[in-house]
Amino acid sequence: MTSSLFSHAPDPEPQHATTAVADIEESCIVPRETEEAFSGFHEYLHLWWPEEFSTFGEGMHPEFEGGALTETSVDEEKDLWATVRDIRPEELLALDWFLGHSNSIATNVEVKFEAAEDSTVVTVLHSGFGRLPDGPDVRERLASEWRNVLQRYARFMGAR
Template identity: 40%
Template sequence: MSELFSHAAPEPSQEPASLQTITAEVTVPSGLHDAFEGFTDNVHLWWPMEDYSEFGVDSYLGFEDGDLVEGSAKGEKCLWARINSWISPSSFLLSWLLGGDPLNPDHVAVSFRPHGDGGTRVLLIHERWAPRSGAQPGGDVFREWPQVLDRYARFMGGSQDVD
């Protein structure tokens, strides 16, 4: 019967439809409040816009009115995520929309815990709920969270490495 069909059966997806999780963590030499504010209030200063941006390096990324939004130099806006929970200075939870299905967003949780003598451990957990198809803007950051957090750690004085 298989000779009746001109094409072979499709290969199963390399990305299972079940939950996938990426975790990344860094330690910064700042207290809890400063680490949280450095991450949230100053995201526009450390986020690698040259690598992950809808509008390019001249755009601005920031938290505003319960959302994480990128704004272009021309005034355009791109919604990256919605804030589900905000417990300053210990954690926040986002519904990550960028590069995915807005009806089935990923979840990004970021927590801040005291570490050592005045430092803070920052843990990011990105849970993917739906598979991505094709090249979609923002989708690659899912795999690159460790590099993104390293950039944040350098901004906070956690490393002397430079790009």
């Protein structure tokens, strides 16, 4: 079977316009080995994540399950925060992030765990705000939220 002389490829998917919006980078130091630091972030998120930075608020339960980061309300409602793009225990957690904006367009979050003397440096890099129609506003709000999230995590892990 031959293709028609007049056939052509389908129209490409529309591309979302991007705007230059600065990334967010926040770090903290926790007095733990990388294995414990990673576990505290990945497995015990529900014990330290601030309720004010969630969808459902009081009584919510965030957790990594089945390749996603979700939040469950006290009424068993679920909200998708992120999908896991890459996971390397003790080293990296890379996510397609949806929480914090009302879009179906994901931004990117990477949480890196780097060994330091008697501690671990944990760095969050949040990028891709230029893909969002309200990217500058979302970035501005999330910058202070990430700072507070990491401070809460560091205290949970025993930092002073």
